[in-house]
Amino acid sequence: MSTLRFQALREASTRKPVIFEESDRKSNLFGANVFNDKSMKQYLTSDAYKGVQGAVQHGTKIDRKLADYIALGMKEWALSKGVTHYTHWFQPLTGITAEKHDAFFETSMDGSDPVEKLGGAQLVQQEPDASSFPNGGIRNTFEARGYTAWDPTSPAFIFGTTLCIPTVFISYTGEALDFKTPLLRALTVIDEAATEVCKYFDKNVKKVTVTLGWEQEYFLIDSALANSRPDLMMTGRTLLGHTSAKGQQLDDHYFGSIPTRALVYMRDLEQECMLLGIPVKTRHNEVAPNQFELAPIFEEMNLAVDHNCLLMDVMQKVAERHHFKVLFHEKPFKGVNGSGKHNNWSLATDTGINLLSPSKTPMSNLQFLTFFINTIKAVHDNESLLRAAIASAGNDHRLGANEAPPAIISVFIGGQLMKVLDELEGVTPGKLSPEEKTDLKLNVVGKIPDVLLDNTDRNRTSPFAFTGNKFEFRAVGSTANCSNSMTTLNAIVAKQLRDFKVEVDALIESKDMKKDDAIFNVLREYIKKSKKILFEGDGYSEEWEIEAGKRGLSNFKTTPEALKARVSKQSLDLFSELNIMNHVEVEARYEIELEEYTKKIQIEGRVLGDISKNHVIPTAIKYQNTLITNVKGLKDIFGAEFETIGKEQIVLIKQISKHIEGINSNVVAMTNERKKANTLNDAQEMAEAYCNNVKPYFETIRKHCDKLELLVDNEIWTLTKYRELLFTK
Incomplete structure (x- = not known):
């Protein structure tokens, strides 16, 4: 066994949990x-x-x-x-x-x-x-x-x-x-737009606050084992490594008993969070081995984003005390779940009302419907821009896999609310109520069931799901700064609410329509126009991908594709009109995100080439030489009988040679493509070259390396294996 891997395994296996005593009640520390x-x-x-x-x-x-x-x-x-x-x-x-x-x-x-x-x-x-x-x-x-x-x-x-x-x-x-400046601007704009709409229902509303509750998924890996892997150290993910015989297929880790070392780490982390005012509340095992989740109580969005940024830093620092490495990468291990950061978004008034929380009273439900349907319409009109807001090299590995939403943006609202929207869509247009205003509230809005909280089942395949009193943007990557996606979401909803108010006011003024009738007429049209974004089924299925194409929904599977929506006329006009970002600021972010994507793929390519040629191939050759020596010895001993006795060793030697050649030729080809890509001056072209011409070699090289991992003697394999990384407690 290699010295580094052996030392790392020995150090990890003898590790004891750091003694940690909770000094006080969390409420006293907060x-x-x-x-x-x-x-x-x-x-x-x-x-x-x-x-x-x-x-x-x-x-x-x-x-x-x-x-x-x-x-x-x-x-x-x-x-x-x-x-x-x-x-x-x-x-x-x-x-x-x-x-x-x-x-x-x-x-x-x-x-x-x-x-x-x-x-x-x-x-x-x-x-x-x-x-x-x-x-x-x-x-x-x-x-x-x-x-x-x-x-x-x-x-x-x-x-x-x-x-x-x-x-x-x-x-x-x-x-x-x-990231903070555009978010603050977006929060101001949505406050103003939502407050104006709220005044249709309650003149006392003077402010609307956006709330956010994020869910941070992460892996905990023993630091010695993590440091023994050059790819984990340099890129945050394993670029090669054969899947462990046991992974997550038994579903025995999810919500299971938290391992002792991890639990002690979590308790220490929670104490640090309490001191820093980060209201962490939930902790549990996630689906993959050594994967966990942490979630706080909802907060005002700007503060929640700051707390998430701070938390990620604190998590790493506390992990050092416990000899852990925290992996935030969206897909650090092949064959098991990746990590996301679900963003739970809602709106609350200064009068104490959650605008996305249905009520038993008809008037409150009309208000709920207004914000609910406008949000759906905003996502429908800007689904490509929302996809761009979550695009990254890491998230490309996760989106569309078996534990994450697909790259197609859709909205899940549940069967009960789908039925409600269908009923409301079918109401006769025009003046919906006679002189008694209560008829609209009781006969139309009153069709909504009395209890709507948690009226939906959860749909893990939906990137944007209504979950009872909030929308959950599930497609955000675990490494992301929440500001990027939340600035976009707040912007598109603010724009939609502004447009809604203009349309309602126009109906009231031009057609002498009652306020409630005008609101409902506009909402009914929005339901019709936004139906294609609503999807209740399995987002992982091929059928949905085909259906989404028929509906005209985008399906950008790579970051270079997705980011083009950043600088579309629609996007530039949106951010400029709302004074959230001018054209220069939007285009700058587009350039930065393309450059970041390119550099990450570039680094991964260099690291993969280095590991393949300096770890995998030398180890394979060393083992191959052992086999050759063995074959020569067998031939000397058995003579003519060797053709039968040494057959398997010869086959193994040929297999190793085949994979060595496969690694060498593909690393050379990948390097040549990288050199070509580096000559390009346009950021979009360079990103596309790395995506389409360089990155495809990663899987081919990995396949050969992973096959060698199964063939080569475990005692001389230099890289810490998946079973060791994922199942060392």
Whole structure:
């Protein structure tokens, strides 16, 4: 057995769970390291506190003088907890968070005593070097200036000995260089659009908040075993490796008893989350061996996205203490389930109403129907754009596999609600009620069953499913920043709600139609126009793929295909009209995502070539030489009888030679295609070349390597095997 693999297995097999004691009730720990409302009341002046609350609740601007008092209070709170540094914590377009730490410690030119300092200017704005962050052509490399600006709607927090201040990240010329800025803009737009529609039903509604509950799936692998695999270290997934005889086929891991080491890790992680104000609630085994899921209580979307970004960082840091490696990749292992990040999306009013939660009262159900049907219409009209929002190299492996939604975007609402929409579609157009307004509410809207919460079964094959009081966007990848998909979803729904209000108002004004009649006339037309996006069956089936084609739904199976919708006229006009992103910002993201795709496939190709030629082939040759020596010995001993006795060894030697040749020839061909692709200057063409000309070799090379894994002596195979990675507890 190879030294590295042997050492890794020995280290993993002797590993004991880290002793961890939960120190207090979670409710007592929650938010202890967050500059939350309780901390602000204690450390801020009355005016400073009101300034922060005004910014959070009403979007009012905090002036610089007030910012000085806020910074002073925030610094004193942080110092009281042993903090030494502060950072502007932001989400550049790399897909991970970024931070630059500065010490509170300062000296003065006049030689006076050093002090700990954080001023309002340092709190509100900083200027990190932006030259090495992705920008998609917005700026030149030599133009390094970029600004981070404080986002007061997401509270500062302490991680380790650093005060982290959530911020947006913009260029010198004002374009967004991060995920947070477009999301904040989208949240503002949907708030305004939804609030205006809500006033049809309740004049007291002044604000609509978007809520998000994400579900984070991940694998836990012993760190020694993970580090013994060059592909896991460099790409986050196994580029080769034969499937284990036992995988997930017995369904014995899903919701099973959580392994002791994993449970101790989860308890430690949950304590860190409590301190950071991340309201984690659910933990369980997922379908694949060593795969798990974590989910929080729903939060306001901006905060929920920040918490998910923070969580992914915290998960890795806590994993180090427990000698684990967390794998977030959408498909780290062939033959078992990949990982997603289901985004549960809903809308809530400041009067306490979930707009996607049906009610027993007819009027409330008319409001529910309004937002429910408008969301379906938004997805119908923008299904290609939603697909683009979840496109990535990792997610391409997962979408359409047996544990994930297909690449075809459709909406599942359940048989009961399908029946309701069918009934409402069949109502006679025009004025739907006589003079008594209650007739509409009782005879039409009243057809909806009284109890609609959890009225649907779940459809694991649906990428966008209604689950009782929310929509679940299941197609989002596990590595993704939720902002990307949620900015798009909020934008298309906001646009749809704006259009809806225009149409309803026009009917009321031009046809002297009652408000409820006008609303229902528009909704009925939306039902008719959006029917092709609704699908209740098996999204994995070939029949659905054929049917979806007949319906005119897109089926973009690769990222280069899907991303074209990013820069369609419809997309550019949408984001520009809503002031979420201008054309430059949208096109920049398109370029960045294409480049990221290309680089990831490029890295995987290089790593696969390296492992194949420096691990697999030498090991195969070594074993082949052993067989050759064995054959020579048998021939010397048995002479003429050797033709019968040594037959199988000869066959094995030929098989090994065949697979070695297959690896060599395909690695050479893949490398040549990579070189050709690298000469292309257009980002779309290069991404397509890597997708269509380079990536296809991966499976061929893997097939030969995996066959050799079965043929070569286990004692000399250098790579840690699937059975060891997935079943070591």
